[in-house]
Amino acid sequence: MLVLTGLLLIGCSGDQDSQQEIVVYSPHGKELVGHFADLFEANNPGVKVQWLDMGSQDILDRIRSEQANPQADLWWGAPSSFFMSAAEEGLLQVYRPTWAAAIDSSRHDAHDLWYGTFLTPEVITFNSQVLTRETAPQDWDDLLSEKWRNKIAIRSPLASGTMRAIYSAMIWRFYKDTGSPEQGYDWLLRLDANTKSYPANPTLMYLQIARQEALVTLWNMPDIELQKQVYDYPFDYVIPQSGTPVLIEGLAVVANCKHPELAREFYEFITSAESFSVQAREYFRIPARNDIPRSSLPAWIADTDIEAMAIDWQVFSDNSKEWMKYWDRNIRGAGGG
Numbered sequence: 001m002l003v004l005t006g007l008l009l010i011g012c013s014g015d016q017d018s019q020q021e022i023v024v025y026s027p028h029g030k031e032l033v034g035h036f037a038d039l040f041e042a043n044n045p046g047v048k049v050q051w052l053d054m055g056s057q058d059i060l061d062r063i064r065s066e067q068a069n070p071q072a073d074l075w076w077g078a079p080s081s082f083f084m085s086a087a088e089e090g091l092l093q094v095y096r097p098t099w100a101a102a103i104d105s106s107r108h109d110a111h112d113l114w115y116g117t118f119l120t121p122e123v124i125t126f127n128s129q130v131l132t133r134e135t136a137p138q139d140w141d142d143l144l145s146e147k148w149r150n151k152i153a154i155r156s157p158l159a160s161g162t163m164r165a166i167y168s169a170m171i172w173r174f175y176k177d178t179g180s181p182e183q184g185y186d187w188l189l190r191l192d193a194n195t196k197s198y199p200a201n202p203t204l205m206y207l208q209i210a211r212q213e214a215l216v217t218l219w220n221m222p223d224i225e226l227q228k229q230v231y232d233y234p235f236d237y238v239i240p241q242s243g244t245p246v247l248i249e250g251l252a253v254v255a256n257c258k259h260p261e262l263a264r265e266f267y268e269f270i271t272s273a274e275s276f277s278v279q280a281r282e283y284f285r286i287p288a289r290n291d292i293p294r295s296s297l298p299a300w301i302a303d304t305d306i307e308a309m310a311i312d313w314q315v316f317s318d319n320s321k322e323w324m325k326y327w328d329r330n331i332r333g334a335g336g337g
Contacts, residue, residue, distance in 0.1 A: 021264040023047040026058045026076040027161065033076065034284040036270050043269075045133045047262065056082055056161030063091050063254060072254045073263040076117070076270065079161045080107075081168075083114040084317035091250040095264055097271060102291040107248050113217035114252040116288035117271060118279070121221045121246045121306050122166050125238035127209050130229075132236075137216060140170065140243045144190045152191070153214035156198040158328060162220050162247070165326060169245040172311055181323055188327055193335030220247070224301055226284040241289055243309035248288060279336045 107116035157163035171184025
């Protein structure tokens with residue numbers, strides 16, 4: 001277990017009631033969330049961190065369903081468009097973190113209802129035993145080539161914040177000029193024609209690519225780095241030449257939660273400068289704060305230039321639900337792949 005010296009000073013509260021607990025909803029996985037939950041418990045005797053690992057859409061749906069009687073105290077992770085929707089629906093409460101001055105205004109809510117934690121670029125991923133960065137698809141439109149027919153596997157998008165963002169970005173490329181999603185829908189139909197399968201979760205998707213049942217997928221850069229460096233999956237990726245959506249992963253205290261003070265303590269605990277450095281080195285996360293020293297970041301972050309696609313995230317928040325509903329009803333499986 002990694003020891004964080006600086007973190008020992010944050011959130012210490014020996015007078016916490018022995019029955020107190022905080023409930024965290026997160027899509028960030030058991031390794032990252034479990035690690036920081038254990039650290040927080042060690043520094044707050046008598047406090048238990050209960051956490052649930054689920055997809056971004058599942059979290060939003062659950063918080064909506066629990067609005068009258070919130071079960072979660074803190075929501076840690078999902079694309080900013082999800083937090084925008086939650087903010088509009090009154091599901092979040094105001095909290096301005098101590099480091100608020102160290103993040104760009106575009107990376108948090110104007111009324112302090114949510115703040116960005118990580119930046120997540122989306123990439124074209126491939127099996128590195130079969131393809132190289134030169135022979136893999138180089139850009140989004142390359143995925144539509146007949147060359148990739150039945151060689152693409154895509155994590156089922158409806159429950160995935162990553163895939164919803166990628167699909168919405170593909171629609172946005174046309175929507176920004178036309179005000180209509182129709183050309184984007186046509187693009188996704190052509191992608192469906194080349195898609196062999198829609199695995200229900202990331203693990204199944206990794207296995208299909210590793211076993212060469214498919215050769216290409218679309219996913220996020222930090223997770224692919226994790227899979228290839230820690231779990232030795234035969235993966236590599238291409239950053240699309242024309243630009244890629246860079247998601248802002250959010251964090252928020254749930255409105256009317258049962259343990260708001262503990263929620264704020266845990267919030268500060270997981271977003272200290274040292275925590276962000278650890279999350280970058282050990283868990284392959286790109287900090288959204290702009291005051292984290294580059295020397296404390298791994299080379300794959302510090303030395304990589306990424307062309308971010310210019311996106312109006314509010315448009316995503318307002319339209320992505322309808323766009324994905326249309327995809328599910330009219331496009332999935334209809335491309336003839």
